[in-house]
Amino acid sequence: MARHLITSALPYINGVKHLGNLVGSMLPADAYARFLRLSGEEVLFICATDEHGTPAELAAAAAGCEVEEFCTRNHEIQARLCEGFELSFDHFGRTSHLANHQLTQHFAEQLLANGFLESRVTKQVYSLADGRFLPDRYVEGTCPNCGYENARGDQCENCTKTLDPAELIHPRSAISGSTDLELRDSAHMFLLQSKLADRLRAWIDDKGSQWPTVATSIARKWLDEGLQDRGITRDLKWGIPVPFEGFESKVFYVWFDAPIGYLSATVEWAQLAPEGETRSFESWWRTDQGAEDVIYTQFMAKDNIPFHTLSFPATIMGSGEPWKLVDQLKGFNWLNYYGDKFSTSQHRGVFMGDALELLPADTWRWYLLSNAPETSDTSFRWELFADSVNKDLVGTLGNFANRCVAQIDRHFDGVAPSAGEPGDVERSLVKRVRGLIEEYDAHFNALEFRKSAATLRAIWAEGNVYLEEREPWRAIKTDPVMAAMTMRVALGMVRLCGHLSTPFIPAAAQRLVNSLDGAEVLSGVGSELADSILEIQAGTPFDMGGLLFARVTEEQVADWVLRFGGAES
RNA sequence: GGUGGCGUAGCUCAGUUGGUAAGAGCACUCGGCUCAUAAUCGAGGGGUCGUCAGUUCAAGUCUGACCGCCACCA
Known part of the structure; x- marks a missing residue:
């Protein structure tokens, strides 16, 4: 292993x-x-x-x-x-x-x-007023290319030209606004990546064959352009001290x-x-x-x-x-907010703290993972988030569990009934679920999150499909033995859904698993787990302790769009 | 400006090496059921796969140009 x-x-x-x-x-x-x-x-x-x-x-x-x-x-x-x-x-x-x-x-x-570091003297902007060196992006001034007055020392945001701080006209400190700046020589350590480029390329050709396109294409692009040596030290106080003579006032670059x-x-x-x-x-x-x-x-x-x-x-x-x-x-890739970037500075989008104040973590986990930006950028939309929660978590999984609660409480005293033997419908269910678990497994091992989420959802749906097939609410009147067997099997699906849902929605999964007091806890993720559907012990108490998920209302969506900004911003 | 990427059903996205791949979910329509949080189950409509021109027996899938969008530029 x-x-x-x-x-x-x-x-x-x-x-x-x-x-x-x-x-x-x-x-x-x-x-x-x-x-x-x-x-x-x-x-x-x-x-x-x-x-x-x-x-x-x-x-x-x-x-x-x-x-x-x-x-x-x-x-x-x-x-x-x-x-x-x-x-x-x-x-x-x-x-x-x-x-x-x-x-x-x-x-x-x-x-x-090993000869992969080299000290090189560079010109750095020093601000006398601030008493410190300024990183390129913290020097502002007029762009020599387009005349934009708030160009940053690394790049002009207006004309996008890449700049050197020394090129700026009327440079000033972005920290204090001071124009009392001077260029000072400063020695820095450079990581000689160029000497390792061939080894890196060979390694990426080997290992990278299994990586997502976005990873290898970016890596190869940099290699193709010629890997530049990179300064790994900075004239700052906050960081890890550089343990070399002459570098006492410097720290390592955060990256x-x-x-x-x-x-x-x-x-x-x-x-x-x-x-x-x-x-x-x-x-x-x-x-x-x-x-x-x-x-x-x-x-x-x-x-x-x-x-x-x-x-x-x-x-x-x-x-x-x-x-x-x-x-x-x-x-x-990126998760966007209605087609544009999330932005901390403009307070655009939804942040981890906001999210947890609104709804339980599971709802966010499910939406985000089942719509993860794996092969392309995707957009967060409140409407889609609400659909995802209502359709998948409430409508498919939560509803299935609640349908079981209603039947078991009403007709079977809150415990798994003992009567009846599984038939062809149940064997067919087990077979379908077995195939789905195999898919689930394969997608997860391939790190395909959207696909594994879709497969998990399909497993949840099998619970509802099964109830539709056996109609225990009708059978209870005409064939109580059949109804009893059906609900015992349904509880097997509850246990299995809980077990398999753990990676996506751990809290809800735990509730599902715990709902069957004393039932054997499943282990592993192999397709043989499908057999466990038929193995709930008669007499096992079943109690969900309330609904699994709450619906997201239209009012909530409207409120959140207003509060966080929707398409217009 | 340079580089990379993207433009596939109303929406969010899948589509391995070119040949039953034109798909999924949501939305929509119709039907079943009524146990369930107006939830569920089944069926269906809908796209000339950004535009144009090429390569090929065959192209969302390759080539070029163009239009539009995005990101990165250490």
């Missing part, structure tokens, strides 16, 4: 993430982790907050607190939201953790020793230490081992120390693909050490 290491792209620390961030990495990673656990596989699911860099510094300043304090506070906020969405991380760490300092510095030292956070968060996890349990970080990450059987799957949205397919692998390869490289890579 293989062991599965799963990582989700790390959410940045500067604020609450929106639904696009959620569905682009953390949520599908969680569904996959849950599916594998359900299969009986050994899983380690790791995530963390990405905390370094200028945006964090500025957000902290805006919040009027020290950046460390800001990060601690926001890490807690994000951790709570992740719990709210039932993201089942084995550990949710922080890139500012000491473990990441040690590993990041270690990688840099290895890279330097260098962030993916190493996958490793360091695993170290954090190992350090948190409870009494009597031994956890080995190395056995998950070092192929010379037990990780040779690990299958490593990364989840990310497409903006992160270059770092996961090129920069981070370059870091690992350049270290000359046997660290685990990614095996399966799942990249997602």
